[in-house]
Amino acid sequence: MQDPARALFDSLGADMDNEPRFLRPNAIIEPLVDGFYAWVLTVAPVQAAMNLAFLQVPLLESYLQSPPVHIAASQNPALRGGYFVNIGEDRAGEVRALLDSIKRDRAEMLRFAEAIMEAEDILRQSASGFDLTPLYPKLPPELGGLVELAYDTNNQPTLRFMEPVVYTSSVYSEDRQSVQLSIEPGYERPFILSTPRLSSPDVLDLRIPFRHPGLEALFGARVRPSTLGELREALELPDDAAARQLEGLLTTQPSLNSDRHIDGGGRIRYFGHACLVLQTPEAAIITDPFISADNTAGGRYTYDDLPDYLDLVLVTHGHQDHIVLETLLQLRGRVGQVVVPRSSRGNLCDPNLALYLSHLGLPVTEVDDFDEVAFPGGKVVATPFLGEHADLDIRSKSTFWVEMAGRSIFVGADSSGIDPLLYRHIRRHLGTVDVAFLGMECDGAPLTWLYQALLTRPVTKKMSDSRKLSGSNAEQASAIVTELGATEAYIYAMGEESWLGHVMATSYTDDSVQLKEVEKFQSWCADNGVKSEHLLGQQEWRW
Structure with missing residues (x-):
């Protein structure tokens, strides 16, 4: 026989799950790729591989060599917008774990970036205006079927990427993508091009791709009411703790201005x-x-x-x-x-x-x-x-x-x-x-x-x-x-x-x-x- 108190609690929870809710006006999303803030040069696969290999990994390695230097530089107004990691030294272990995971899980992307550099070097050394066909077998295998070699009308060689094909290859991985949902803090967030976002008690971390339909459902709740239950299902929240964090992003009252x-x-x-x-x-x-x-x-x-x-x-x-x-x-x-x-x-x-x-x-x-x-x-x-x-x-x-x-x-x-x-x-x-x-x-x-x-x-x-x-x-x-x-x-x-x-x-x-x-x-x-x-x-x- 079910405990009456438990039954009452469950019924109250069900009522709350079905109550009309709106997304709070100050709710924000930070889209991330491997912990870094996402923008076109860190998401589009060719450019993302280059930025990961030659900017983000070296940046994390530099931070781990001397966290105090990065922290001090991040707080220096004269260096605002510089490539410094603004994370306290007490969390350096988390940064190291992030770096280790990138080197392990994104090894194929990192190798792809190195292959681009090698191919460019081959062109500089060997493309002298003559037929480019013999150079294809010399290209790194990671570029196979993804590039074309060509000259411009000034006889300068170039490497052209077949971008739609690259998106279908393993170089583009939605596994890199995640989002952090939170309330606008009212103060300046860390600079997006340099500081990765670590987990925090005041943010909801979701391992979902940017195209996930749950995000459309969540932000649609600014205009049309939804329920906690519907949004929890749409976002595929993993546990009750995540659901409680989601609840903090919702309100029972709309805030849209009438003159919009x-x-x-x-x-x-x-x-x-x-x-x-x-x-x-x-x-x-x-x-x-x-x-x-x-x-x-x-x-x-x-x-x-x-x-x-x-x-x-x-x-x-x-x-x-x-x-x-x-x-x-x-x-x-x-x-x-x-x-x-x-x-x-x-x-x-x-x-x-x-x-x-x-x-x-x-x-x-x-x-x-x-x-x-x-x-x-x-x-x-x-x-x-x-x-x-x-x-x-x-x-x-x-x-x-x-x-x-x-x-x-x-x-x-x-x-x-x-x-x-x-x-x-x-x-x-x-x-x-x-x-x-x-x-x-x-x-x-x-x-x-x-x-x-x-x-x-x-x-x-x-x-x-x-x-x-x-x-x-x-x-x-x-x-x-x-x-x-x-x-x-x-x-x-x-x-x-x-x-x-x-x-x-x-x-x-x-x-x-x-x-x-x-x-x-x-x-x-x-x-x-x-x-x-x-x-x-x-x-x-x-x-």
């Missing part, structure tokens, strides 16, 4: 960094989504302000602050299409963004320059993106021209005005723009900050420092606005928002050249009758 939709006209809202939400009553579009989950901070739009459905997500390029996986995974199930620029197909430094996102369960449309994508009541035109990628041969970058509610908006992201005549061609093709949104990080990080692990031949510091991840300065931004005929121009916050420091790690002072260039540009705008503003925090435009 509009009844007439058009509206643009600035959510921070390069993230805009453009709306009419019929449609909603978001650019480079990077959204704050802290709805208690004030002065910013958050997930509570996001429309329930987004017709299009526009991604301008593949840098970690523009294709932000922790935001995109939270939008899955709420978007019609993610629009991404076409890549150069198989180039080591230019992973295919469409392949990347489709393997994560997102619906993707790939566009080239001047391709059009229609949405209810308007259209988006992909426009060229010039510069900002340290002179690497990267084609997966696009600006966008949006026509909606009788206005045209240019989404310029971090593109540069180094050749203003490009924008004259855009104007000839599409007409005059009403509003331009631009980035002016005109003194960006050097080549090696993002791409060191992909360089198969070393570069000098002087060479790296000469090739920056830079957008427009004042003169270039002025030229863009002039050529497009814009009457309004707005400059994105360039990593100045405190809530995205874990991704940007940007530090400015009043003397920073970037801010001085913004001031010069705004003075030019004032002198030339162009309405302008340097954005920070939430902003809204209605018409």
Whole structure:
């Protein structure tokens, strides 16, 4: 006979499991690969292998040689954004265990990266303009069936990766993927490019791939109520302890703001960094989504302000602050299409963004320059993106021209005005723009900050420092606005928002050249009758 007290407890638990619940507005996800924060160069298989072998493993080895050095450097403001592991020495054993597991479980990936280096060396030594066929048998076996050798028209040899095939090979493993679910802490998280995430009592660790349907069910509970029981089943929670952690991410009350939709006209809202939400009553579009989950901070739009459905997500390029996986995974199930620029197909430094996102369960449309994508009541035109990628041969970058509610908006992201005549061609093709949104990080990080692990031949510091991840300065931004005929121009916050420091790690002072260039540009705008503003925090435009 069942104990009456136990029966009552079980019935109360069942009631709680079936009670309508919403996801808390400040719930966050950190997608991880082998413990490191996931972004395109650590997930796309070719680039992930290179970063694992030549950045992440050496980084962990360096930390274990001297944890105090890494900890001190991580706390030095002058070294913010550097490659240092910000983990206390008392947890060095866990870091060692992580390193050991990577060397054991990812040995095939590590060997694949070494094979790429060997193949590049073979090309440098043996590809002299003659037939490349005899070189195929000399390639490392790990590359068999995954690469093609070719010359460019300057007779320079190159190694082209067959990316769709690599995704089907053992080099791409979803076993690397996991997620940590938690509540936004309200303070800056460790820098994403250097510090792996260890287990913690205040996070829910789930060994599930990024495309797992349970994540869509969980983040859908921001808009539609679910139950603890349904979400526990959807996420395949392993035990009651995990279920209790999940319960802490849920609430019985929705928090969505009533003005997240509009009844007439058009509206643009600035959510921070390069993230805009453009709306009419019929449609909603978001650019480079990077959204704050802290709805208690004030002065910013958050997930509570996001429309329930987004017709299009526009991604301008593949840098970690523009294709932000922790935001995109939270939008899955709420978007019609993610629009991404076409890549150069198989180039080591230019992973295919469409392949990347489709393997994560997102619906993707790939566009080239001047391709059009229609949405209810308007259209988006992909426009060229010039510069900002340290002179690497990267084609997966696009600006966008949006026509909606009788206005045209240019989404310029971090593109540069180094050749203003490009924008004259855009104007000839599409007409005059009403509003331009631009980035002016005109003194960006050097080549090696993002791409060191992909360089198969070393570069000098002087060479790296000469090739920056830079957008427009004042003169270039002025030229863009002039050529497009814009009457309004707005400059994105360039990593100045405190809530995205874990991704940007940007530090400015009043003397920073970037801010001085913004001031010069705004003075030019004032002198030339162009309405302008340097954005920070939430902003809204209605018409």
